[in-house]
Amino acid sequence: MEKMKLMLVEDEERYLQTTAKLLKKRRIKVVTAQSGAQALDLLKTHDVHVVILDIKMPGMDGFKTLKAIKTLYPPVEVIFLTGHATMDSAIEGLQSGAFDYVMKPADIDDIVTKAYEAFEKRQRLDEKIRGLTSGSKMDAHNDK
């Protein structure tokens, strides 16, 4: 069974480092990027299941990045981090194809939980695709 691979996109370097450490401690593979552009770059070479994406970033902001990811890599699920307490940005993000959102300052456990949910959705999709391509049906197998 495939392991979940995360990508963290944040402009705060220290946050990236620390969160990456925490995720590694939980045996989660993680790639970090400090900007939207870098994230898109890394996606070319890394097979990532779920992207944790900050909305407020200098340069290419979260929404733009999200749209680009969804266009270039449709199967990749995105969870974004928002500082806004209003529903507006959340709704906008979800309408742009994000899986879910987490309110800042985010709790690592929240992120992980939601990431797994997204990963499972991705898995099910992959199963379906595989089933369709191989012509044989297989039960969805969840490895958690």
Place this chain on the structure above:
Amino acid sequence: MDKKGLEEDIRARRVKRNILTYMIVIPLIPLFLAVGISFYYFTTALENSSTHSLKRIVGDHRDMIESFLLERKSDLELVANLFDFESISRNQVIDDMFEILKIKSGAFIDLGLFDSRGLHVRYSGQYQLTGKLYKDEFWFREVMEKGRYISDVFLGYRNVPHFIIAVKKGAGEDAWILRATIDTLFFDRMVSGVRIGRSGEAYILNNNGIAQTGRRSGGVNVMEEAPEFSAFPSSDSPIHTFLKSDPQGIKYLYATTWLKDLDWLLVVRQEKKDAFRFFYYALYASLVIVALGIAIIVGMSFFMTEKLFKRMEQLGRDKKDLGNQLIRATQLAEVGEMAAGFAHEINNPLQIIKSEHALMASIFEDLSENKKIDPKDEEILELEDSLSQIALQVSRCSDITRAILKFGRKNETRVQLLYPGEQIPEILKMIEQRASVEGIAVFQNIPEDLSGFMGDASQFQQVMLNLFNNAIDAIKEQHPDAGGRLDVQAFLKDEKWIEIRVTDNGAGIHPEHIEKVFSPFFTTKPVGKGTGLGLSVCYGIIESFAGTMDVTSRVNDGTTFIITLPKADTENQIQ
């Protein structure tokens, strides 16, 4: 600043002066016009009526005098026709005739018979005139010529003012004349007996201006020349009126008329003051009215200007206050924006602290699992306690930043179809906790299938939350521990409107405040507790939903806020 204040003061005074001037001058114009015009017409009418009445009096008086003289002449003719010269020449007959005449009128004082040569043949009266010759007397010649004659007043042989009436009978040598003397006193009394007002009087002048009767007010006696006669304007009209001053400078209104068959002029005069006294009354009344009017107008103008000015000053102050409030509101909005910016910025470090804490906590876990540290150790416990403190404080901070962001967010409204049956219970959930802590029972009566309205969800939430929080505050004031009650109802008012009612049994709103509850910056809360913006913002939001907001309240009894919203036309709505 001082200079500006001074300038404003000067300007204000000028405005005040202008207002006052207009307020006084404008009403005075119609006042003067009304009084002036009515005075003019009234006095013209009065003058006419005064003159007219004088004319009438003169006419009546003339007719009376004329008829008197005519009667006396007829009396004389009558007795002359009863007798002939011979019979009168007999002794005593003249006395009998005189008796007859005296019965006819008391004005006769004697009677005489003359032959054609002017000899006074017979006489009945108090004077000794028998035997006197009158051949050269003017009256004698006149009567011989004309057959009858009324003389002017003259002195004659008796040296007493009198006038005579004479008639001639027969012709040539056989002509004889009967002559009667009229008592001047009697005639005088009759003529001057007319009474007009206080100063009215009548007298007679001949065509040379010699008085035939005396003037009651004096100045002209019988047989004296009246000084003013020469200055009488000539006229062709039977009755002529004019104004003239006498030598003392008193103005008189005169009416004159000539007596028929005689060169006598009847003069009636009255002091102008007296004749036109009603005219003067009218003048005084008008003056009093004008004076009163001016006094009232000036007084009222001063009063009104003062009032207006106070109001203007108040408005000026209000304007300043509003300006200040606007500045405050702008500042508040800016502060909100800034706070939102801060919150955003602080969120990032908080995020980092949070993740650092998580890392430390997991490292600790690892260390104690690997027996590198003793979890029971005092110092380790203390460290762990500190760590959990950090976690606690970070979550406190994040609560604050979230609250700030919620408050200071940009108002990007998204109008959508909202159902009270869905929205209100959800919003009520937010305050349930608080209400139960305060011992308030919450009741809701909202049909689930109630029609929707168009609005922004978060704005509607803001309105309802504001009302609920106000209600809870009011209930806390009235029922500090228990017994509070909050009712929320929603129903279809008619086919166009949805009504939402939020009722509490709290402290209520004072009647003098109820008008102001929706005004911005109005708050009864202590300084720093309320901005006074809540309800005004709510009012604005409901208005933006094309609805209305109203309130009824009774002190110590409770308050009901009523929101009326237009029912959404669901048939054409795309959900």
